[in-house]
Amino acid sequence: MNYKKLGNTDLKVSTICLGSMTWGEQNSENEGFEQMDYALEQGVNFWDTAEIYSIPPKEETFGDTEVIIGNWFSKRKKRKDVILASKVCGPMRSYVRGGGNQYGKKNLSEALEGSLKRLQTDYIDLYQLHWPERNTNMFGKLGYEHSDNESWTEFEDILENLGRFIDSGKIRYIGLSNETPWGAKRFLELSKEKKLPRMMSIQNPYNLLNRSYEVGLAEISIRDKIGLLAYSPLAIGHLTGKYRNNEKPKNSRLDHDRDFWTRYNKPNREHAVEEYYKIAKEHNLDMAQMSLKFCEIQPFVTSVIIGATTMQQLKTNIESVNVNLTEEIIKKINEVQKIYPNPCP
Numbered sequence: 001m002n003y004k005k006l007g008n009t010d011l012k013v014s015t016i017c018l019g020s021m022t023w024g025e026q027n028s029e030n031e032g033f034e035q036m037d038y039a040l041e042q043g044v045n046f047w048d049t050a051e052i053y054s055i056p057p058k059e060e061t062f063g064d065t066e067v068i069i070g071n072w073f074s075k076r077k078k079r080k081d082v083i084l085a086s087k088v089c090g091p092m093r094s095y096v097r098g099g100g101n102q103y104g105k106k107n108l109s110e111a112l113e114g115s116l117k118r119l120q121t122d123y124i125d126l127y128q129l130h131w132p133e134r135n136t137n138m139f140g141k142l143g144y145e146h147s148d149n150e151s152w153t154e155f156e157d158i159l160e161n162l163g164r165f166i167d168s169g170k171i172r173y174i175g176l177s178n179e180t181p182w183g184a185k186r187f188l189e190l191s192k193e194k195k196l197p198r199m200m201s202i203q204n205p206y207n208l209l210n211r212s213y214e215v216g217l218a219e220i221s222i223r224d225k226i227g228l229l230a231y232s233p234l235a236i237g238h239l240t241g242k243y244r245n246n247e248k249p250k251n252s253r254l255d256h257d258r259d260f261w262t263r264y265n266k267p268n269r270e271h272a273v274e275e276y277y278k279i280a281k282e283h284n285l286d287m288a289q290m291s292l293k294f295c296e297i298q299p300f301v302t303s304v305i306i307g308a309t310t311m312q313q314l315k316t317n318i319e320s321v322n323v324n325l326t327e328e329i330i331k332k333i334n335e336v337q338k339i340y341p342n343p344c345p
Contacts, residue, residue, distance in 0.1 A: 001043030007200025019307035024064030025054035070120035085126035140263035175201035206230035227302030
């Protein structure tokens with residue numbers, strides 16, 4: 001396994017992060033336990049979850065993934081072996097603390113205490129804001145629409161509130177998710193100006209079908225030491241090749257809930273996938289491993305968040321750290337990007 005520092009801390013996290021959003025929906029608790037056991041054995045010390053998991057988010061499954069992880073901690077007694085990341089959700093449906101903004105003092109406190117209870121732990125290593133409260137582009141949305149009349153929790157107040165939890169030992173570090181360059185820089189500026197806690201990571205989508213992070217945010221990640229935790233590195237499975245030729249394997253994410261993953265329903269997706277598939281086959285590489293390794297080797301990436309519904313998928317994904325991408329392979333990947341630039345932003 002490979003390791004990198006989280007932000008400007010001395011905390012070393014595995015460059016493969018174990019994602020968990022299918023546990024409690026597509027995966028049972030026993031299957032989640034099996035994944036956690038295996039990942040830890042392979043040196044994966046970094047796990048990511050969120051209060052709204054499992055996915056797709058539903059009131060009846062809210063928090064279920066954290067419960068599964070908490071039960072594992074309780075039974076295995078290995079909490080100290082894991083660097084655990086979770087997230088407080090942004091504005092959500094009414095079943096989450098009445099809906100509306102979530103990063104004020106009261107809602108943040110309720111969210112954190114709920115996660116700690118479900119996870120059966122006294123602290124969370126990395127606590128992230130799942131998405132911005134303000135109206136900005138995320139989850140593949142294009143066409144920014146600005147408004148001066150909207151209301152969101154002031155960034156300074158958010159950092160002060162999170163700082164209280166850090167001081168009490170309930171959080172070690174904090175991070176962002178689905179954030180923009182403006183948002184990331186503003187948080188960093190306030191931390192420096194007001195001597196408030198500093199964001200250590202940005203969890204945004206990054207894969208061969210969506211390299212938009214390289215525009216703006218990549219430079220911030222490197223210069224300001226706030227690395228990317230790349231989610232959806234396989235584009236919900238498109239970059240494994242399993243959906244080629246309109247295939248829809250049973251129990252896959254598209255088979256399970258196709259309507260939830262519309263951000264990948266774009267005109268040039270199939271063409272780009274086919275070209276990447278050809279590169280993998282030409283060089284005798286597993287397509288999933290090639291796709292994951294490309295993300296891992298980027299200098300702005302701290303860790304790549306994998307998600308698996310079968311043990312074979314998990315083993316294949318973790319083994320990607322041992323793959324070597326030659327300059328020739330990287331050049332060919334970049335040529336496809338020129339032809340089909342970010343087909344699924």
